[in-house]
Amino acid sequence: MARRGRWRLAGFSLKAQLILSFMAVTLLVLAISSYYSYTKTLALFRNKTQETTMAQFRQIELNTLTLLREVDKLSNTFLLETKVQAFLQNAKPTNLEFIGLERDITERIIQYLTNYDYLDSIYIFGDNGSVIGGTLAQNQSTNTLGKQYPFYGTPLYAKAKASFPQPIWQGGMTTIDFMRSAIPVGLTNAHLISSLRGIRWIGGSRMNAILVFNVNERYFQSSYGSLQSSPDGSLTIVDGAGTIISSTLTDTIGEAYRFNGDIAADRRFGSFSSSRGGTPEQVIYYRMADTGWLFVNEVPTAHFTRDVVAIQRFIAAVFLLSLLLIVIFSSLWMNRIMKSLQLLVKGMKHVGRGKIGLTLEQASNKEIGQLIAQFNSMSTGILELMQQNEEAEKQKRQLEMEALQAQINPHFLFNTLNTVKWMAAVADAPNIMACMTSLGSMLRPIYYDPSPMWSIREEIEWVKHYVNIMNYRYGDEIRFEIDVPDRLLSCRTLRFMIQPSVENAIIHGESRKGLIRLSAEEAGGDLTIVVFDTCGGMAPEKVEELNAKFRLTDAGEQTSKGIGLYNVHKRIRLHYGEQYGIRVQSTEHADTSVIMRIPNIPGAAANQPA
Incomplete structure (x- = not known):
């Protein structure tokens, strides 16, 4: 086997063997460096994507908390209204007293709903069964139904009473869940995110009513919908019970979130891979510290792999260009090294043909120089002929160089620009790289597209x-x-x-x-x-x-x-x-x-x- 390998190498010239050896070592180094650059670039890309997503989540959190605090402030202001305090203080109002209080409070509710268009409805569910409130389109106030009003029998009412005096936020509700009558034709049964709190009059110690401020879910969605990473993905808010309370996929609101089991309860931020409708996607989640709600961003995997494929193509292009440059520069360098040896072989051939006295130039390489010196000592009789031959060769090379210089064309121009760009990359000068790229992109249509x-x-x-x-x-x-x-x-x-x-x-x-x-x-x-x-x-x-x-x-x-x-x-x-x-x-x-x-x-x- 060893003899067969030596025989195969013997079939190549020394120049070819040197070039192949140089290319093999260089390609190995280039492959390792390209792989390292690729992995580092992917790591930087992943970190950048994670930082961008975290910044988006924090912006959504800020928008959401701002809206929640504004609603909380409005409910506190509404609670201090004189007529609201009078309603809370009167445990058993007569019909006449109720009518007067209901008129004044309803008038203030209409003002609130008009001034703050994100509010869907406002209700006061008195502990005595009196109800004041409703939407802009329909007043639901009553003093006759008592606790037969449908909302009194819901788990949400019991939950709000149990949390007194702390307010709670509840999602997944709709407009009809707080009404005693059907929604009029032409109006929408909107998804709601509700603020509920047990309230009492200022001088009292026990709860007198439940105050409900209902926020239209589409205003929550408008605060984060513009931050959606991909039009094919979705952004969802999930409450502490795992129920979807707001989402760009409106059909899922009120349902249990399908990936609840994949989200770590003890982590504030994380991600995992999954699929929706057969489409692979990356699920990234972030937990709000104040409310315990989850922000979930589902992004199709193609949104990420598109950039990864671009990186792969870029690395491949760099590798192929580097391979081409290696072949060119290794050939030029080996030509320089082999030049003196080739001249010696050529001189020996001339001597073998009877051209005695041929003199060669002294080589820079020490070993080959000694051989040439010995050769020249035997051929001093024909020094003039050798000088004429060298002069002719020099003129020939000069003419070839001038001919090459006269062949400057667009390919040379773009190759030169690319060379400058890669030199700038080596010198860590991204501004020069970008400038050369822009210049090349401007020149290309001028030369190639008439x-x-x-x-x-x-x-x-x-x-x-x-x-x-x-x-x-x-x-x-x-x-x-x-x-x-x-x-x-x-x-x-x-x-x-x-x-x-x-x-x-x-x-x-x-x-x-x-x-x-x-x-x-x-x-x-x-x-x-x-x-x-x-x-x-x-x-x-x-x-x-x-x-x-x-x-x-x-x-x-x-x-x-x-x-x-x-x-x-x-x-x-x-x-x-x-x-x-x-x-x-x-x-x-x-x-x-x-x-x-x-x-x-x-x-x-x-x-x-x-």
């Missing part, structure tokens, strides 16, 4: 790269905002139509800092694209001069601030017709808007001139 049209999405990406480069130039002073509806991103527009307006705002504005906002809207079959900036406006006469030149067929000489816009205006009119073009609005020393109107053309039809 078509005059592309989508608004592509135009926005191109402008983003330009703004990134200008921010590196001027120090991140420019804020670039985009307000373009998703449905318009696929619409077609002229290539490089928007960038001159952005460039004018940055280069020719009074200040190279401020806001640049790109917006688009559709009206009457046309698109209106606006570039608004706060980098300083123009004088009214300058604006009028600029718009007048746009209206002329031949604008003559243009100022530096107008020529780019005029060229865009001219391109728009040539491509789409005389009814389209550019106009400018500006407030001096404040802001400028460049308004471009083009037809709304989806798809490849945009390549056909109007």
Whole structure:
């Protein structure tokens, strides 16, 4: 077996063996470093995701506690109302007394429900069976039913009495659970989160009634729905008993949470893997310290793996690029090492053919240099011939180098940009990397895509790269905002139509800092694209001069601030017709808007001139 291995290696040149050995060692090191970088990147990604999720949960907790405290404050204020105290103090009001108190208290309840639209209803369930309260649409007050009123027989009423004087919060209830009559046609039986507390009049010592403030669950949902990580996931609030009291999946409210058994009771924050409807997902939970409620965020696993796949592709691209660079640089380096040896072999062949007197250059390598010195001592008779041969070889290499230098093309340019980017990565200069990436992304469509049209999405990406480069130039002073509806991103527009307006705002504005906002809207079959900036406006006469030149067929000489816009205006009119073009609005020393109107053309039809 050993002889067979030696025979196989003997079939390769020394140069090939050195290159293969060098590549094998280098690839091993590169593979280990790539794996380490990948694992570290994943760890950083997981930590970042966990920190982001924790921040979202804390924001939800803050929003929720703020709402709970506000409702608690309102209930305390309501309790101190004079008429409410009178109602609590009168244990057995006559019908006439009840009617007067009910009118005044109901009037205050209506004011509360009107002023605080998150409140669904307010009730006072007296211990004597008198009830005052209801919703904005229906008053449920009664002094005749006594404790036959349905709510008195519920476990929730008993729970509220038992917790006196401490308030409790209860979810999973609906509007009808607190009413004595059916909900009128056209009104919604809303999900509620209820604040219940046993109350007494100020001078008393025992409980006189249960005060109920019902909060519409959709306002809880609005306080956390915007923080949902993925549109395909869900956010849910589960109370201490494991019942869903609020959720973006409204059909599940009031049900027992399906993953109660998977959540550790002694942990405040954690996560685990599960699935819903056959879709794998990651369940992340957070427990509120004040109420014991759980915030649960169910995120489809694809939301995480999408970024992981991107990392994998990036590492693979880096590995392949590194492999290519290893082959190139190892070949160049081995050529340098093997050059002297190859010259010696070549000289020996010449001597074998009768060309005695051949002299070789002294090698930098010590061992090969000694061989060449011995060879030259035997061939001094033909030194002049050797010098002529070396000169010819040198001229040949020079011509080859000049020929290579004359072949600079876009591939060389992009390879150079990539080389600078990776050099910046090695030097830990992320700003240079990002700048080179943006520059490459701007140059690529110029060299490789001759078509005059592309989508608004592509135009926005191109402008983003330009703004990134200008921010590196001027120090991140420019804020670039985009307000373009998703449905318009696929619409077609002229290539490089928007960038001159952005460039004018940055280069020719009074200040190279401020806001640049790109917006688009559709009206009457046309698109209106606006570039608004706060980098300083123009004088009214300058604006009028600029718009007048746009209206002329031949604008003559243009100022530096107008020529780019005029060229865009001219391109728009040539491509789409005389009814389209550019106009400018500006407030001096404040802001400028460049308004471009083009037809709304989806798809490849945009390549056909109007």
